[in-house]
Amino acid sequence: MQKTFYVTTPIYYVNDVPHIGHAYTTLAADVIARYKRLMGYEVFFLTGSDEHGQKVEKAATASGETPLELADRVVKRFQALWEKLGISSTDFIRTTQERHKAGVARIFTTILEKGDIYLGEYEDWYCTPCETFWTETQLTDDKCPDCNRPVDKLKEESYFFRMSKYQEQLLAHIEANPDFIQPKSKRNEIIAFVKEGLRDLSVSRTTFRWGIPVPGNEAHVIYVWFDALTNYITALGYPDEGGNYGTFWPVDVHLIGKDILRFHAVYWPTFLMAAGLPLPRKVFAHGWWTVEGQKMSKSLQNVVEPNMLIDKYGVDAIRYFLLREVPFGLDGDFSHAALVHRINSDLANDLGNLLNRSTAMVAKYFGGVVPAPGEETALDRVYREKTVAMVGQVGELMEELAFSRALQAIWEVIGAGNKYIDETAPWTLAKDPEQRERLATVMHYLLESQRLVYFVLTPFLPKTTAKALAYLSWPDAPSAAGLVWGKLVAGTAIARAEALFPRIENSDS
């Protein structure tokens, strides 16, 4: 049976248009999905949109649309961006779809019938932008502790989820599964939070209409986070436990931003426990991007629009920058200067030049035909072994979602390639007919090492790698079987590579 892998992104609110924060999570999920496919897994990669709740209802009123009209319009922008970013998702779930609504009603009913959802009365402080209730003591200067915006006192009849009942079970699960919540610093935060005590959670609202009605009591709509989190199983066909649900649940990793960790690492697992369903294998919270040192916000007008960046620098440059610049899990800063520097130094100079130089030499010295290697010297062996070790290392780092370190490991081999050229000095070898075999070995090794570099780069730079592998006349889509040294076929005619990434001269815009 084929190995399977299931990865998700958060589903994005439709009251905002996509920015690099959204692109970041989705891109990370895409890279891991592509990597797993490369390694032979059957992958389900889910993204989608979160369309219910008061926030969306308010935004729709403000723009003179119905919530669904607003959602239809904004969802197209997300989908168009994902296409432009090369996102290889398997499915896009919208919480307004019937398949989702039916699944949410079902899980709600299951928990209600079990007695873990009950009807009560609620009075607390509510932050509408965050769709979160806070107790008096949780407020910071009478404002929302997360976003620092004003909160409203709300009193309403509400259904409650008996979250308190699952406190110990959740703690035990977190402790028994050290990889469940990552990175570690975030795991510790969640442990501390759970240890403070879990309160029962309000899971319905009566103050607005835009949501999924509580089955059997339509005066209530289901709390937007209960609704949204359930997307991860409704997209798999839940409550039908066969099909994709049977194949892919429990999920291998939920990728999210650190701001929504509590929902994924506390609420969601306890909902699942109550419903008697298996828990996610891993929840990974990445950091936040600032822009030129400042928090990204509409009021500061510094929201970085990914479409504009892709048009200006190309999709792979943006994919590379976002995953290389900041270790996954930490906060980072986006600046144009840093982006241009990465493009010029890593992509144009290191990566592009190496392919350019090597294919030009093969054209010049061997008429564009891959020569068979001769005897291996110590220098060649070091280069080969470094390349082969890198492939294994990338595999381990991808398991840890350490994208930046994986790219670093790949770039070390690219650096070693450029150094190998300088040390072997092919232009000198070419002058001496006695050195023909030596020259052939050097050319062969250069191309074979780069073939492996482009194989492991496929998930990160899908367009560039397709181009590069076409220059090397690689006939098929890269696969795990080709991830070993020695697959390059002598006698293959290859093309001389054009610059993969043109240098950007004007770096101040």
Ligand code: MSP
């Ligand atoms: N709808 C909820 C998620 C429900 S999942 C069941 C939501 N949506 S969101 O559109 O507001 O945010 C989605 C993701 O974008 C979050 O993972 C969040 O961390 C991420 N980002 C939003 N701004 C960001 C940055 N400035 N930097 C990095 N990621 C950020 O929350």
